[in-house]
Amino acid sequence: MCKYELEIVKSMNMKDKIQKDQVPFGKTFTDHMFIMDYETGKGWYDPRIVPYAPITLDPAAMIFHYGQTVFEGMKAYRGEDNRILLFRPDKNFQRLNLSSERLCIPPIDVERVMDYLTQLISLEQDWVPSKEGTSLYIRPYIISTEPGLAVAPSQTYKLMIILAPVGSYFSGGIKPVRISVEDQFTRAVKGGTGMAKTAGNYSSGFQAQAKASKEGNADVLWLDGVEKRYIEEVGSMNIFFKINGEIVTPELNGSILKGITRMSIIELLKEWGIPVVERKISIEELSQAYTEGHLEEAFGTGTAAVISPVGELNWLGRKMIINNNEIGEVSKKLYDTITGIQTGKIEDLHDWTVEIK
C-alpha cells in the first residue's frame, strides 16, 4: 500500500541550533529531512519527514555506477519581522524537473513538493538564522536507487530534502574575488548535460578548480567546449559584465545553467531601464573591452552569494583588474535590491517571495 499523505516522524534527539555567523558551508544539518520514494508504475509515494540520519542503499544502486541524479539549491531567509521567506522556489522545482528530463528521471509534482517543503521548514523554523547574510540552505535532490549494473535508467528513485544553516557568504562586507579563465578543461558542451543540475557536472570541474586555486584564484571562468572562446559561467554562478554602460551575460545555449538569480537580475535591469543583453561574448572581446577601458563591472550571480563581484580576471597570463577591485554601482544596487526582497526589507512587487507560515 503506497501512501501519498505526508508522514512526520519527529526526532527524539534534537541538536543545538546553530546561530553563529560563521559556519562552514553545508557541514551542519537540521534535525529532520524529507524523503519520498518512486517506483515505475507506482509513481512518487510515501512522502515523509524523518530525523536526519544516514540512508542505506544496495552497493549496486545506480547512483553509485551511472550517476543518474539531479539536485537543486535554494535558501530560506529570516526577515527582520521574523517572517521566513523563500525566493522563487517554484523556479527551483521547475528547474529540477528540467534537469530530471535530461537525465531520464521522472518529474515531481511541483505543487505537492512545495507543500512538503513548507511543512519541513515549518518544523525546522528555529534553524533559520537571523543575522544579516545568513540563511537556511535547502538542498533537494533525486538519486537513482535500483540495484543493477545494466546501463539504463533506474526504475526506483528517492527524492530527498536536507537543510543546512549557512553563514554569510561575505563576512565583513562584500569582497571582490579573483577568477581565472580556464583554457584547458571543459565543463560542458552543446548536446551534453551543462544546462542540467546533475552531480557529474560538478566533480568534472574539480581539477580545473584545484589548478586555479593553486594560483590564488577563487574559481574558474569556463569557456565553451567547442571553440574555447565564448564565456559560459563560473563554478556555481552565472556571469555578467558591464561594458560601456551595457550589461552583457552569456545567452542560454544549452550548456550553461539557467540561474534563478540571473533571471531575476535581467528582470530588474529591464525595469530599471539599464540596457541588458543575453548574447555570445568571447574572451577576446572582453579582453579588448578591458584594454579600451570599457569593462566597467563583472559579477557572478547565484543563490550562494547573490552577487559576487569579480575584482580580478586572469587569462593566459593577463591580469585584468576590474573597477579597482571594488564592487561596482550596478552590482551593489542589484545586491541590495535582491537581498532586500529576499529578507522582506524591500517590498516584493514581483511576487517572488513565498512566506512559510
Next chain:
Amino acid sequence: MCKYELEIVKSMNMKDKIQKDQVPFGKTFTDHMFIMDYETGKGWYDPRIVPYAPITLDPAAMIFHYGQTVFEGMKAYRGEDNRILLFRPDKNFQRLNLSSERLCIPPIDVERVMDYLTQLISLEQDWVPSKEGTSLYIRPYIISTEPGLAVAPSQTYKLMIILAPVGSYFSGGIKPVRISVEDQFTRAVKGGTGMAKTAGNYSSGFQAQAKASKEGNADVLWLDGVEKRYIEEVGSMNIFFKINGEIVTPELNGSILKGITRMSIIELLKEWGIPVVERKISIEELSQAYTEGHLEEAFGTGTAAVISPVGELNWLGRKMIINNNEIGEVSKKLYDTITGIQTGKIEDLHDWTVEIK
C-alpha cells in the same frame, strides 16, 4: 588504529549459486564484497571482505551531490580445465587510477588491490560459471563519502568490489547489432571527462539511447562534441571498421575510453600482419566508404561482449547494412582468439591472463 591487513567476515547466509546461462546482467550478486576506506592523512585503510549487504551513507555524502566517483568493469572466466582466469586485470586497475586522477580521487596501490581481488574471487570461486560465454563480472568502484555541500573534493572515500555472475552476451550465437549515429546529443568533449570511467558519463547518454532504442537500435554511435563529425565510440564499447582491407579505429583523443579489449585487438592485428590504424575518422568518410563498397566490417569492442559486430548503421535516415548483417572474418577471428585466451583454450603467449589459485 587503521588496519592494512585484509579482514574476512564470512556470510552466515549463503545464496544459491547461479549457473543458468541466461541471467539479467548485473542483477544477482555473490555472497561477499570487498570494502576499503580512505581518509586524507590516513590513506587507504581497513580492507575487508564482508557479506554482500547494503551500505549506509550520510545524506550529504559527496557522491549524491557532486558525483565524484570512478569505476571499472572486468571478468573472471572459468576455463575448461576448471581454472579461473582474469584478463589483464592490472590494466583495469591502472585505468581506475587514471580515471581517479581526472576526478581528483586518490590513487590505489594496484598490486595490493589485485591481491585483495584475488582473495575475494578465491572465496567466491563457486560463483564463477562454466557454461560457454558466461563469466563472473567484477565491478570495482570508488565513491566519495564525506558529508558536505561545498563543491570541492571529498576527504573520505570507499573502494568497493562487487561480483555478479553473468550469462553469455550472445545466446544462440553471435548476432550483429543495429546502431544509430547520434547527431544531437554529445557524450564527451576534449577537456571533459570522456576518457575517465566516471558515473556521469553514462547517465548523460540515457536520453540518446532511449531515442535510438525507440527506433529499434541497440545502442548509439557517438560523434565528437566539437564538430559532430568524427566517430568516437558506442555506449560501452570502442568501435572498429574494416575499410578496404585496413582496420581503422578512432584515435585516443581524450574524450573516448582507452578500452582494454581495444588495446588487445590492436596488438593481435599487428601480430597477424593485418593493417590497423588509430586515426580520426569522420562519419562522412565512413558513409562514402560504404557507398563505394569498401566498408567490409564494423564491430564494437568491450569487456561485455568482447566483439559485437555491427550489422546495420543508421545515420540521418541512411541505413547501411554491413557485411550482409553477418559477422565478418576478422571480427570472428578476433572473437575466437580473445575468448580463447580468456578461457585458457588458446595458449596465452602475451601474459594477459592471471590465474586465481
